[in-house]
Amino acid sequence: MTRTTKKGRSSALLRRLTRTEGGERTLSFLAGNGDKLLAALAVIIAFSLVIRVLSVWTVPEWYTQERNSPMIVYGDFYSLDKESADVLLLGGSRAEAAFVPQVLYDRYGITSCGLCAGDQGLRENYYWLEEALRFQSPKAVVLDISVLAGAPVEADAARKALTYMKWSGVKWEAVRTMCGDPAEGDLASWVFPGLWFHGRWKSLSEEDFRSGELKSRRGLMGWSPRYTDRCGEAYTPVTVTAADSMTEESGQEVWLDEIIRLCGEKGIHLLFTVTPASDLTQEQHARMQALADDRKVRLFDFGTQALYARIGYDFGADQHDSTHANADGARKISEYLGTVLSEDYGIAQRQSIRWRDTRSAYESSVREAQLQHAETLSEYIPLLAEERYDLFVTTNGDAGIRLSEEDRRLLLNLGIKVDLDALDGRAYYAVPGSQEGRFEEKAAAETGTVLRKEGLFRGGRSRYTLVSVGGGAGDVSWELVIDGMRFEPAGRGLSVVVYDAERMTIADTAVFAPGTGERVR
Amino acid sequence: MNVFTPGFFLITAAVAAVYYLVPAVRRWYVLLAADLLFCVLWLRDPAEGALLHGLVPVLLVLVCAAVSWAGGLLLEAAADRGTGGGMRGGLLLLFSLVCAAPVLADRIGGLVYTDLLHRGTLGIIRAAGSMYFTLRMISYMADVRAGMIRAQRNPLRYLAYALFFPTFLQGPLLRYWELAGGLYEGNAFDRRKVTAGLQLILWGLFLKLVISDRAAIVVDTVYGHTESFMGVYFLLAGLLFVLQVYTGLLGAACMAAGTAELFGFRFRTGFRQPVRAVSVKDYWERFNGTVTAWISDYVVRPMERRRSGRQDGDGLVTWGARVLAATMIGSFWYTGGLKALFLGFLFAFYMIMGELTADARAAAADAIRLPAGSFAEKMLARANTLLWVTIAWILYRAPSLGAGFGMLLSILRDRNPWILFGDELLQLGIGWKDWNILLAACLLLLIVESEQPRHCIRDRILAQHAVVRWGLYAAGLLTVFLFGVYGGAI
Incomplete structure (x- = not known):
């Protein structure tokens, strides 16, 4: 007696099934509607794919x-x-x-x-x-x-x-x-x-x-x-x-x-x-x-x-x-x-x-954490030397600050070329530059004037508007708005806003008092 | 699992595939298997550890179905033997009461335990008390008694009718003669019907997930903290509750009708644009019409027939009593509880007042030269209807009737319309993006509701070029997927 193989058993079962009335009808249905069934299958697969793609797209992706x-x-x-x-x-x-x-x-x-x-x-x-x-x-x-x-x-x-x-x-x-x-x-x-x-x-x-x-x-x-x-x-x-x-x-x-x-x-x-x-x-x-x-x-x-x-x-x-x-x-x-x-x-x-x-x-990261604890401009400047920072330096009122030679050298290294010592109450700003060089700088010609600036940084991904105020400019006050977020002045002096491009947020803001260079906040 | 979960769609798709693969005369077996599966999935109490305990509601449903099946056979046998109408009526009442026992126990139990004694009712009873399933069984027995249909001898075939899963939970309410032909002979595969069914399902999902559940967030915020709101907040929440209830029920009915259409059955949803109702009576008939028609066919008309000899004598009073009975029974049958009874009473009161003031209103319209049937007259009538209906729904949704009347008083007394123009609306649980979606969705609903009586929108879509058709389907799907209220909050 020959042993029936698994394949043989399956074929026999299939033959038996197709000999029944229901089986015949099913087969004839499949034969007559093959294209429709394929179309239905294609729709189901397409639908599942769409849902899957939408699912992948909607899952939060947080990288900061x-x-x-x-x-x-x-x-x-x-x-x-x-x-x-x-x-x-x-x-x-x-x-x-x-x-x-x-x-x-x-x-x-x-x-x-x-x-x-x-x-x-x-x-x-x-x-x-x-x-x-x-x-x-x-x-x-x-x-x-x-x-x-x-x-x-x-x-x-x-x-x-x-x-x-x-x-x-x-x-x-x-x-x-x-x-x-x-x-x-x-x-x-x-x-x-x-x-x-x-x-x-x-x-x-x-x-x-x-x-x-x-x-x-x-x-x-x-x-x-x-x-x-x-x-x-x-x-x-x-x-x-x-x-x-x-x-x-x-x-x-x-x-x-x-x-x-x-x-x-x-x-x-x-x-x-x-x-x-x-x-x-x-x-x-x-x-x-x-x-x-x-x-x-x-x-x-x-x-x-x-x-x-x-x-x-x-x-x-x-x-x-x-x-x-x-x-x-x-x-x-x-x-x-x-x-x-x-x-x-x-x-x-x-x-x-x-x-x-x-x-x-x-x-x-540790240096960034130290930013907020720096008490003077001299302590602050060395911490700013990070590739990921975009800096906004502006004056609010009198901002003549006495700088040491070391401070000047560090500022120059950062890319700030204007002599902050010599501002004498004139409005000034340094913002991220669009071309070579780290900053686009401007100092007002005389005191009592206001400088306004707006532009893009981070390759055009972020937008800012800035108002720098010199001494004796009346009621106008310093203001910086980055991507809709407004920063108010905490006092008169030299303001520094540090934007962390990696975390896509403000890392620190500081105001240094005129003369002493001590941190106001 | 409910009908708005992915599990329901997956199982339904699988059932539909098998349904069309088996021979036509055996297709009702597939539906019966699906009926039983969904019955278990929907009614089993997952909190019950033991499987059998969890299945008690399912067993209760099967017992009710068996009773109604036997009732049908007995009523037919009684008719064949020439038993008197009174005796057959008594039998019908007896069997109907047995079949309706879970619903009655839930509704009356809810009234007594929850409203009066402030205790919980039995979950088993609540689960087994599907309103539509019960009414379906009663209508079957009543039709057998009236000789309109022959009783089904095969209990399994009868079960396939009684438990028909697309309409088991949320209607529309189907009569035996509407379902039996296609159910037992098997519907042939019809691509247009299947596509139209899918369209209806998509529309149902849109109504429920995009409109109803979004409106519910605002409604729950206001009604959940009535002490923190006043005036226009209550009016707004009341209007949104009217929208929530309507789109929720219509969405569920569309889902059911669409699912049935996948299997070749085409039914009406029972909702006929209630927003276009020109009177409260009209609203009542347009709102979930299959249930209204059921109450009319099996409760009101038999009463009319019995009272036909005296009708001329008692006129409006008798009519009013019948309206009161119909609305209170209908409303109580829906959800139970004191507030449901009051809602029914209020609707009856509205209808009676509408009848009493009909002449006065017509005279007033004449006085201001408002032609009957004109656009202005219809709009005025619709606004008037919406006003009274909103009042009723505010009272129904309020934490208590006392609180509801307090809210109505606040709408009249406290004037704070500025909240519609400030940021106050953004403090009601949804932000400005959701408000925009809600408004846009309502606009779409209004357009569809206006167009539907003139042209069947689904047929118009089917007549479009494939690119337009599929574009619309993709847009609809994307809208529901993105803008539906479900899932998490991250």
């Missing part, structure tokens, strides 16, 4: 650090070589502001990468950890658990955190978890993300239209610096006792346990942190300590008295706002973490071109 860009944070991660990062840094916006991979590398030779994003909950952190383990074999994971004390993660924040993950079993699992809650969207909105993001046409920005050009931009390995302002708030570090601990659960503990389980399975050291923040109560600090103790995970709570003092933290000077560290604060926290990781967990030094290449970008 100004917006806690997931495109940069996750883009940096995916651009790493396999097995190149020894430490992964996880958490929400507090962590992305406080963890500086460059400090860990420069001081301790530790290669690390941040996978934090604003409002990223522990669930999203868990899936990003799983995703990271597909590419990296870290020896340690640092997780900021401040998110346990915050409000529940909003659907949009979760979407922002996971949309940019590459499709794999990990993302599929994450999506399945999220689809359990109707508020977080259905499966279709993940496959066709445009169904979720379609409303973005109302807020399209330059980045959306330049994404092809900006795509290659790299960031700071997950650090999202907070440049501006020292919050100046008073803060009293807490002293935690077990009695203070709250019993209320945030609902995210299950994901905390999942992270612990995953790290345990892979033999990864897990560290918890809490960054200083004035919105955390004594009870919340105690609760997070209790959670860590229960799970036998070391917690580094930088808001507690002992650690706060040890790293020399000054809340007023080292915080950008009540919850996020600024560049100085981030450096202090990261230096301490580097010590712990290298000394307590034996994370060895590594040499890496990838981390070495981001050093200049980091240093540039």
